[in-house]
Amino acid sequence: MGYQYHPMQMHLHTCHQPGSSMEGHMYNAASLGMHYIRFTDHDVRTGPKEFPCNCFDFTKGALVYEDYSGKECGWMASEDAQVTFDGESMILEKGSVEFFSSGRRHTVSLLADVTLKVGLECDGQVMLDVRLSQRPPEHKPAHLYYEIHQCKKAEDGLYYLHLSQDVPEKMGGLDNVFDTLRIAVDGHGHCRIHHFEIEAKYGFDEVIQRQRVLADKIGQCYGIKPFVTTEISAAGQHKNCFSTKVPVIDYQARNYKVTQAEAIAHVQAYGGIFSYNHPFEKYKRMTIPAQEIPRIVQRDAAAMIAYKVWGASLIEVGFLNGRAGFGLAEHLRLWDLLSLGGVFITGYGDSDSHYSDQGWFEGHNFAAWIAADEQTAFPVPEEEFIASMKAGRLYTGDPVFLKGAVELTCEGAPMGAILSIEDHDKRKREMTFTMQSPEQDWKMRLIIDGEVAHEQRIDKTEEFSFSFQVAPIHPVSFARVEVYNASGRCILLTNPIYLVRTAEYAGELPVERTTR
Numbered sequence: 001m002g003y004q005y006h007p008m009q010m011h012l013h014t015c016h017q018p019g020s021s022m023e024g025h026m027y028n029a030a031s032l033g034m035h036y037i038r039f040t041d042h043d044v045r046t047g048p049k050e051f052p053c054n055c056f057d058f059t060k061g062a063l064v065y066e067d068y069s070g071k072e073c074g075w076m077a078s079e080d081a082q083v084t085f086d087g088e089s090m091i092l093e094k095g096s097v098e099f100f101s102s103g104r105r106h107t108v109s110l111l112a113d114v115t116l117k118v119g120l121e122c123d124g125q126v127m128l129d130v131r132l133s134q135r136p137p138e139h140k141p142a143h144l145y146y147e148i149h150q151c152k153k154a155e156d157g158l159y160y161l162h163l164s165q166d167v168p169e170k171m172g173g174l175d176n177v178f179d180t181l182r183i184a185v186d187g188h189g190h191c192r193i194h195h196f197e198i199e200a201k202y203g204f205d206e207v208i209q210r211q212r213v214l215a216d217k218i219g220q221c222y223g224i225k226p227f228v229t230t231e232i233s234a235a236g237q238h239k240n241c242f243s244t245k246v247p248v249i250d251y252q253a254r255n256y257k258v259t260q261a262e263a264i265a266h267v268q269a270y271g272g273i274f275s276y277n278h279p280f281e282k283y284k285r286m287t288i289p290a291q292e293i294p295r296i297v298q299r300d301a302a303a304m305i306a307y308k309v310w311g312a313s314l315i316e317v318g319f320l321n322g323r324a325g326f327g328l329a330e331h332l333r334l335w336d337l338l339s340l341g342g343v344f345i346t347g348y349g350d351s352d353s354h355y356s357d358q359g360w361f362e363g364h365n366f367a368a369w370i371a372a373d374e375q376t377a378f379p380v381p382e383e384e385f386i387a388s389m390k391a392g393r394l395y396t397g398d399p400v401f402l403k404g405a406v407e408l409t410c411e412g413a414p415m416g417a418i419l420s421i422e423d424h425d426k427r428k429r430e431m432t433f434t435m436q437s438p439e440q441d442w443k444m445r446l447i448i449d450g451e452v453a454h455e456q457r458i459d460k461t462e463e464f465s466f467s468f469q470v471a472p473i474h475p476v477s478f479a480r481v482e483v484y485n486a487s488g489r490c491i492l493l494t495n496p497i498y499l500v501r502t503a504e505y506a507g508e509l510p511v512e513r514t515t516r
Helices: 022-031 205-222 260-269 290-306 328-340 382-391
Strands: 003-008 036-042 064-066 072-077 082-085 090-094 096-101 114-123 126-135 140-147 159-162 180-185 190-200 225-232 239-241 274-276 314-316 346-348 367-373 394-397 406-410 418-421 429-436 442-448 451-458 463-470 476-484 490-494 497-501
Touching: 003 036, 003 406, 022 036, 022 126, 022 205, 036 205, 090 096, 090 180, 114 126, 114 180, 180 190, 205 225, 239 260, 290 328, 314 328, 328 476, 346 382, 346 394, 367 382, 394 406, 406 476, 406 490, 406 497, 429 442, 429 476, 442 463, 451 463, 463 476
Parallel strands: 036 225, 274 314, 314 346, 418 497
Antiparallel strands: 003 367, 064 072, 072 096, 082 090, 090 190, 096 180, 114 159, 114 190, 126 140, 126 180, 225 239, 239 274, 367 394, 394 490, 406 429, 429 463, 442 451, 442 476, 476 490, 476 497
């Protein structure tokens, strides 16, 4: 079978929290020539929050207070604002106030069918400014404005702002988040605000199903097939679920108590696969001496080997600028230790972008090129991509620089493959790395069994090819390739090809990777 590798960003956040929109990400993907994209919003943010902030208590007589969860909610006043309280209301006589909450837990996607309930009396002009998601091409937040004198009160004395109905298609429609509400007076009068409430109709899997329909509609405008899944983010280590057949966990029904084991069992029960995200994130708020980092990498690798990375099929390793105090080198060392320990896990890089104007053209911007049968027409079915993710038929890199095909093969087997070696077979295996359209002064680095085995300068050419031999000297031996551009930036990581001595390796070999 011949393969074609299709690039896609694999870890993107969209209209479920402040920042980006699905359309904003698709606009960027199209500009880089991508035809596939994957959205992985935080699953816990797709429904009601554990510690919701969907209203404000004006009787407290303060702009900001801590609620029952110990988290803040309140109003941020402009520098010129004049604000007082009368025991039941907040009185704004000048300037503006803007709603906020710690963790921005009041925000919600318009896919949930969002209505704001606002109680106020005023004389003079009052503007209600609803800030929404970033919109392409400028990637600036959209704004939905209401002039209060043009709004009609309901019978209960409140103004109902039906955001999901009112936002126009030219502003993205439901591909928006309710970010915040700003209330402003024109300085000629006052506004008495006594009620503010956020109401959402849908949550969790219902919202994601609605998102998939909308994503396909937007994708047709850009020639892109989107896959809408989620990042499991309230059940232990963050994990990207990479199957649209897996329902979103209903955290509310489980009283927001979901263990990592339960989340993994949930994914596997529906035949899905998942990735182990940002593996060193637990250290992000710690100050770790530099000399301790190698020991931590070694220790964490040993634990992950013992538990087979808890059943993950992929692991995030391509963080160009490092993450949580651990650099790219530490992420790659962890991956290599897993390989040497007989854990055959697909490595990839991503942006984890929460904003459409970040993580596409610089910084953490790796995409994944995933294999599909070269005869498969657009759109490639999800199952075909998932099979390649599990098998390691994937390379990851910077889409700004990588413009041609990349391949690593061994005796016809693609990257990610395991060649099963009989005990008596001592011969070296020849592998070949090819790369189309490299630029001047790029550098190839060959990694064998976790160590740099060869480095070579690449000249500008239509196709670069390099062959080398690998001896199966360990129970698990492997080779992979890294490429750096002229400025020293890593722009490519292939997945390894493994040589496994079956007489010495005690574990089971994944059938989707094994060849002889």
